[in-house]
Every structure is written in C-alpha cells, then in structure tokens.
Amino acid sequence: MMANNLKVMRQALAQGEPFWTLTDSDIHIWVASLEMAHQFLDEPFTLLAPDERARAERFYFERDRNRFIAGRCLLRMIIGGYLGMDPSQIEFAYREAGKPVLKSGPQGKKLEFNLSHSNDLALYIFSRNHEVGIDVEYIHPMPDTDDFAEKFFSSHETELINSLRGEERDAAFFKLWTCKEALLKANGSGLTMPLSHMEISLNSDGSAALSSVGGNREQALRWHLQAFDPAPGYQAAFAVEGYKGQAISFCHINVE
Ligand SMILES: CC(C)(COP(=O)(O)OP(=O)(O)OC[C@H]1O[C@@H](n2cnc3c(N)ncnc32)[C@H](O)[C@@H]1OP(=O)(O)O)[C@@H](O)C(=O)NCCC(=O)NCCS
CATH class of the missing domain: 3.90.470.20 (4'-phosphopantetheinyl transferase domain)
Known part of the structure; x- marks a missing residue:
C-alpha cells in the first residue's frame, strides 16, 4: 500500500x-x-x-x-x-x-x-x-482538430475523429493524443518521432489499444498501452514496454 x-x-x-x-x-x-x-x-x-x-x-x-x-x-x-x-x-x-x-x-x-x-x-x-511513459492533457475544445489530425494522425485515426462531433470528438482526440505521447515518452523519443508512426484504435468500451508501430503489428505487441481518466476534465494514458501482467x-x- x-x-x-x-x-x-x-x-x-x-x-x-x-x-x-x-x-x-x-x-x-x-x-x-x-x-x-x-x-x-x-x-x-x-x-x-x-x-x-x-x-x-x-x-x-x-x-x-x-x-x-x-x-x-x-x-x-x-x-x-x-x-x-x-x-x-x-x-x-x-x-x-x-x-x-x-x-x-x-x-x-x-x-x-x-x-x-x-x-x-x-x-x-x-x-x-520497464521503460514507461505517461501523458495527461486537460480536455478543452480544439477548434483546429482537423488540422492536427491530418498532420499527426493516421488516416484511420483521422477518419474516426471526423466521424465525431462536439465533446465526443474532443474526448477521442485527447485520448488518441495522450496514447501517442505516452508511447513516444516511454521510448524516450518524444515528439522527435512522428505521432502518425503509432496507430491507435479506440474500442467501443472506451479502451485504447496500439494496433501497429510504423505499420508493423508485431512491434505493437512489445507495448502495454492504457488510457484512463485521472480526474474530471482530464485525459491520460500510460505505456509500458515488455509488460508482463504486472x-x-x-x-x-x-x-x-
Ligand atoms: C516530451 C514531450 C512530448 C513533452 O510534452 P508535453 O506534453 O509538453 O509535456 P508533458 O507534461 O507531457 O511532459 C513533461 C515531462 O516529460 C519529460 N520529458 C521531456 N522529454 C522527454 C522525452 N523525450 N521522453 C520522455 N519524457 C520526456 C520531462 O521530465 C517533463 O517534465 P518536466 O517539465 O518536469 O521536465 C515534448 O517536450 C518532446 O517531444 N520533447 C522532445 C523533443 C523536443 O521537442 N525537444 C526540444 C528541442 S527544440
């Protein structure tokens, strides 16, 4: 404890x-x-x-x-x-x-x-x-989500964002964003590596998963990725390399 x-x-x-x-x-x-x-x-x-x-x-x-x-x-x-x-x-x-x-x-x-x-x-x-990375963002309306998504997200992720509106769209945007940053922070590269390198999928139960890294699905298996709500109004995610069910x-x- x-x-x-x-x-x-x-x-x-x-x-x-x-x-x-x-x-x-x-x-x-x-x-x-x-x-x-x-x-x-x-x-x-x-x-x-x-x-x-x-x-x-x-x-x-x-x-x-x-x-x-x-x-x-x-x-x-x-x-x-x-x-x-x-x-x-x-x-x-x-x-x-x-x-x-x-x-x-x-x-x-x-x-x-x-x-x-x-x-x-x-x-x-x-x-x-284990190498670990964490990211938190205060959720706020993003007027330029489209530009961000096109610049930093994969085509699947951009499609997902574009299919949503209002608060749902902001929530999905920050979930994808924090997942990507947590992964990039775990491997230490930060934003020196393109965010689109990591493909994230959002499941209907609200959980997130890493689908591929640089188009490679095998690489994704090296990582544990988890999105969570740390406090009202915030979105967070963490990543652990080589996670073995800790x-x-x-x-x-x-x-x-
Ligand atoms: C790491 C990075 C993604 C942080 O993004 P952010 O959302 O603004 O900040 P966060 O609050 O999530 O994280 C900040 C913490 O991450 C840590 N951090 C910095 N660089 C990091 C990296 N490459 N990997 C993992 N963690 C890092 C720091 O400890 C920092 O805490 P501090 O303010 O007490 O020093 C971003 O700064 C980055 O990509 N940096 C690396 C490349 C870069 O841009 N360098 C600057 C050269 S111009």
Whole structure:
C-alpha cells in the first residue's frame, strides 16, 4: 500500500529508509494537484538541483513556475520514498530527446519513471525494470482538430475523429493524443518521432489499444498501452514496454 498523504510522506522521508515497495511485478501511477502540493510544501525550491532552479526562474508566469517547482518536488519525494534517499540528493540525467532518468540509485538500484503535467494535474509512473511513459492533457475544445489530425494522425485515426462531433470528438482526440505521447515518452523519443508512426484504435468500451508501430503489428505487441481518466476534465494514458501482467496501482496524493 502506498502512503498517499503528503504529511506522512514528508515524515517518512525524514527517516531516510525506503517506505514504498516497488517490485518487478508492480507498475505504480501517482496523481497529484500541483496547486495543492505547492501550497503545502515548505520552501519547495530548496529541494531542487541548480539546473531545476534555473529552469524555474525562466518561467514568465508565477503560476507556471510554482507548478513546475511542485511537480519536481513531488517527483523527488516519491523517488526518495522508493529508494530511501533524501529528495534533494537525487540526481537526474537527461537522454538525447530530454527524457529524465536517474543518474544513480543507491547500490545501483534501478527505477524507471516518467511524468507529465497539464493545467493543475501531475502524473507520475514508476517501474523497476520497464521503460514507461505517461501523458495527461486537460480536455478543452480544439477548434483546429482537423488540422492536427491530418498532420499527426493516421488516416484511420483521422477518419474516426471526423466521424465525431462536439465533446465526443474532443474526448477521442485527447485520448488518441495522450496514447501517442505516452508511447513516444516511454521510448524516450518524444515528439522527435512522428505521432502518425503509432496507430491507435479506440474500442467501443472506451479502451485504447496500439494496433501497429510504423505499420508493423508485431512491434505493437512489445507495448502495454492504457488510457484512463485521472480526474474530471482530464485525459491520460500510460505505456509500458515488455509488460508482463504486472499489477497496476493508482495513488492520488492528498494533504488531508
Ligand atoms: C516530451 C514531450 C512530448 C513533452 O510534452 P508535453 O506534453 O509538453 O509535456 P508533458 O507534461 O507531457 O511532459 C513533461 C515531462 O516529460 C519529460 N520529458 C521531456 N522529454 C522527454 C522525452 N523525450 N521522453 C520522455 N519524457 C520526456 C520531462 O521530465 C517533463 O517534465 P518536466 O517539465 O518536469 O521536465 C515534448 O517536450 C518532446 O517531444 N520533447 C522532445 C523533443 C523536443 O521537442 N525537444 C526540444 C528541442 S527544440
């Protein structure tokens, strides 16, 4: 069971011992409100590394700055809970297209992770040994869905979007979009790889599935893809490479 209360997390971190267990058979997903976390955390800036502080200072709007700071603090606190590390001592490295990874865990312990934020919501995904990616989007009416779909979606996906109207259309658009981004973030390429490379199908029960990668159906079998609603008004998806039926747990962070 994951402690999901920020006060409890903070107290447990002070002990310096791991307090969450993530085995090979687990995938953990964390959901948090960034405003809530920023209001609760004392001097969150002090947990950040110099490069993160510099990045925070470059934000023009205070709200965006606070959200970035809270997002990185929560990431550090959660990782600290898995590894038994002081959150401020965690070091990140960045792959070529920007995917953050752990520079080093204690005793070479592996931990794969990814994060995403949109509006007030932050999502995190963790696995011991599998590449993971996550994406969240705040659902809003998209006046230019047609242009987007034609540019970034496959012909099947575009057809699907064009067959829908209003809220249904927005919901389908964001479901496809988050699925694609989650996959691209899992393999670390981000938007450097065309979104149309991954063909997603939406099933009548609301679930999504990866049909092919670059036209290859075999390649799609390497991935577990799951769309979900993390909070009202948001759409999210996560992807796990080489998924072998691990237990997927969701945890909503609170301060109550
Ligand atoms: C990764 C990417 C898809 C993020 O899209 P987004 O919807 O704007 O942002 P999200 O909230 O979903 O994700 C942001 C997080 O993804 C992570 N991330 C960045 N690049 C990533 C990548 N290539 N793969 C996986 N995760 C990545 C970051 O940790 C970031 O969190 P942070 O703001 O705390 O640093 C997009 O930035 C991208 O494609 N980047 C790679 C290529 C690129 O454009 N580089 C810039 C050169 S001009």
